[in-house]
Amino acid sequence: MPTPYWVAGKPRTSDSPVTVRSPYDAAVTGVTSNATAADIEEAVAAAAAVRDEVANLPAHVRADALDHVSRRLAERLDEVAALITAESGKPITWARTEVTRAVATFRWGAEEARRFSGSVQRLDTDPGSEGRVALVRQVPRGPVLGITPFNFPVNLVAHKLAPAIAAGCPVIIKPAPATPLSALLLGELLAETDLPPGAWSVLPMTNEQVAALVGDPRLPVISFTGSDAVGWRINDSHPRKHVLLELGGNAPVIVAPDWADLDGAAARIAMYGTHQAGQSCVSVQRVYAHTDVYDEFVPALVRHVRALPTGDPAHPATHVGPLINADAARRVSDWVADAVTRGATLLTGGRTNGNAIDPVVLADVPAGCAVVTEEVFGPVIVVERVASVDEAVATANRSRYGLQAGVFTHDLRVAAHATAKLQVGGVVIGDVPTYRADQMPYGGVKDSGVGREGVQSAMLDFTEPKVMVLTEF
Numbered sequence: 001m002p003t004p005y006w007v008a009g010k011p012r013t014s015d016s017p018v019t020v021r022s023p024y025d026a027a028v029t030g031v032t033s034n035a036t037a038a039d040i041e042e043a044v045a046a047a048a049a050v051r052d053e054v055a056n057l058p059a060h061v062r063a064d065a066l067d068h069v070s071r072r073l074a075e076r077l078d079e080v081a082a083l084i085t086a087e088s089g090k091p092i093t094w095a096r097t098e099v100t101r102a103v104a105t106f107r108w109g110a111e112e113a114r115r116f117s118g119s120v121q122r123l124d125t126d127p128g129s130e131g132r133v134a135l136v137r138q139v140p141r142g143p144v145l146g147i148t149p150f151n152f153p154v155n156l157v158a159h160k161l162a163p164a165i166a167a168g169c170p171v172i173i174k175p176a177p178a179t180p181l182s183a184l185l186l187g188e189l190l191a192e193t194d195l196p197p198g199a200w201s202v203l204p205m206t207n208e209q210v211a212a213l214v215g216d217p218r219l220p221v222i223s224f225t226g227s228d229a230v231g232w233r234i235n236d237s238h239p240r241k242h243v244l245l246e247l248g249g250n251a252p253v254i255v256a257p258d259w260a261d262l263d264g265a266a267a268r269i270a271m272y273g274t275h276q277a278g279q280s281c282v283s284v285q286r287v288y289a290h291t292d293v294y295d296e297f298v299p300a301l302v303r304h305v306r307a308l309p310t311g312d313p314a315h316p317a318t319h320v321g322p323l324i325n326a327d328a329a330r331r332v333s334d335w336v337a338d339a340v341t342r343g344a345t346l347l348t349g350g351r352t353n354g355n356a357i358d359p360v361v362l363a364d365v366p367a368g369c370a371v372v373t374e375e376v377f378g379p380v381i382v383v384e385r386v387a388s389v390d391e392a393v394a395t396a397n398r399s400r401y402g403l404q405a406g407v408f409t410h411d412l413r414v415a416a417h418a419t420a421k422l423q424v425g426g427v428v429i430g431d432v433p434t435y436r437a438d439q440m441p442y443g444g445v446k447d448s449g450v451g452r453e454g455v456q457s458a459m460l461d462f463t464e465p466k467v468m469v470l471t472e473f
C-alpha cells in the first residue's frame with residue numbers, strides 16, 4: 001500500500017507511483033504517488049475557500065495545532081529520523097538533530113501564533129495628526145505554496161507549515177521528489193489536529209506540475225527553498241506574486257590572525273564543510289586563512305577531515321554519508337578533477353564509492369574554478385591564504401552568493417568590521433557559518449535569495465500590514 005499524500009487534509013493515492021530509494025544502497029525506502037491534476041485542483045480550491053476561515057481562526061486554535069504537531073513529532077523522533085536517513089542518506093545522528101530542530105520549529109510556531117499582534121503607532125508626531133493613533137495588524141496574504149528541497153526534508157517543510165498556520169494562511173506543501181515520505185509523515189500529524197481540512201495539503205508532484213501551479217492566481221505567496229536557478233525563474237516569471245526565495249550558498253569562513261585555537265577552528269571547519277556530505281546551503285566551502293596562521297591551520301584541517309567517519313548513514317558514528325544521487329556525485333567529482341587539472345593541490349579525499357565521496361580539501365585553486373565560483377553542495381573545502389582580513393572579505397564578496405559567513409576572531413573590531421563588509425544575510429563570529437537557530441532571521445542576499453525565514457520573519461512575509469487610524473472625536 002503506497003504512502004498516501006494529503007489533499008485538503010484527506011489521504012489519497014493515485015496510479016502514478018513514486019518509488020523512493022536510499023541514496024546509499026538503493027534499497028527501497030517506500031512508495032508513494034504523485035498527485036493527479038484533479039487532486040491539485042481540489043487542494044487549491046479548498047485552500048482558497050477556507051482563506052478567510054483560516055485567517056480568522058483564533059490564535060489558540062492555531063497554536064494548539066502546532067503544539068500538537070511539535071509534541072507528536074518528539075514522540076515519533078526515532079521513526080522520523082530513520083525515515084530521513086533512509087530516503088535522503090543523511091547520517092542518522094544528523095537526522096535526529098534535524099527532527100529535534102523541527103520539534104522546536106513547530107513549538108516556535110505555536111508561541112508566535114499566540115504572540116503575533118501587530119503594533120500601535122502614535123501619529124501625532126507631525127502637525128495635522130494630533131489625536132490620531134494607528135493600530136497596525138498583520139493580515140494574512142492568503143494561501144502559501146511551500147516548495148522544499150531534499151536536504152532537510154522535515155525541518156524545511158516545518159519552516160513553511162509552522163509560520164503559515166501560525167500567521168493564518170492555508171498552505172500547500174510540495175516536497176522534494178527524492179524525499180517526499182517524511183513530509184507526508186508530517187501530514188499524518190497535521191491530520192490529528194482540529195485545523196479545517198482545506199487549511200493544508202501535502203502533494204508530491206512532478207516538476208512540470210509544480211511549475212504550472214506556481215502561476216495559479218489563488219496562491220498569492222510562493223515560499224521556495226531550493227536551487228537559485230529554479231528560484232529566480234519562479235520570481236522572474238511571476239513579478240506580481242509575493243515570492244520568497246531561500247536559495248543556494250557558497251559559504252566562506254575567515255580565520256583571522258588573532259585566533260588562538262587553530263586546531264579547534266580546523267575541527268569545526270572539517271566537521272561543517274562535510275556534514276550531510278556538504279549538502280547544506282551554509283556548508284563551509286571557502287576558507288580564507290590569514291598567512292600568519294595558514295601553515296599551522298591547514299595541516300590541522302587535513303588531519304581532522306581524514307579522521308571523519310564515512311560510510312553507512314544508518315550507523316550512529318557515520319559523519320559523511322552519500323550524496324543524494326549519482327548525478328550529484330559525478331558533478332562534484334568532475335568539479336574537483338577540473339580544479340586539479342587547472343593546477344589545484346588535492347590535500348586529501350576525492351575517492352568515490354557509489355554516491356559517496358571521501359571529503360576533499362583543495363588548496364591553490366585557480367580563480368574561476370567551479371569549486372570556488374559555484375555552490376559545490378558536496379564535501380569539498382577550498383583553502384586560500386590571505387594577507388589580511390580585508391583581503392579575505394573582498395575575496396569572499398566576489399561570490400554571486402551571499403547566505404552566511406563565519407569569522408574566527410576574538411577581536412571585536414575585526415568582528416564588527418567583517419560583519420559590516422561581508423555581503424551576506426548573517427555572520428557567525430567565533431565559529432563556522434553553518435549555524436541556524438530556527439527562530440532567528442535566516443536568508444540571503446545577492447543570488448542566495450530574498451525574504452527571510454525563521455518563524456517570526458516568515459510570518460511577517462506571509463502577512464501584510466493593515467492600518468486602522470483612530471481619531472479622537
Ligand code: NAD
Binds near residue numbers: 156
Ligand atoms: P531544487 O531547486 O532542485 O528543488 C527544490 C524544489 O523545487 C523541489 O521540490 C523541486 O521539485 C522543485 N522544483 C523543481 N523545478 C521546479 C519548477 N520549475 N518550478 C517549481 N518548483 C520546482 O533544489 P534541491 O536540489 O532539492 O535542493 C538543493 C538546493 O537548495 C541547494 O541549492 C541548497 O543550497 C538550497 N537550499 C537552500 C536553503 C536556504 O535556506 N537558503 C536551505 C536548504 C537548501
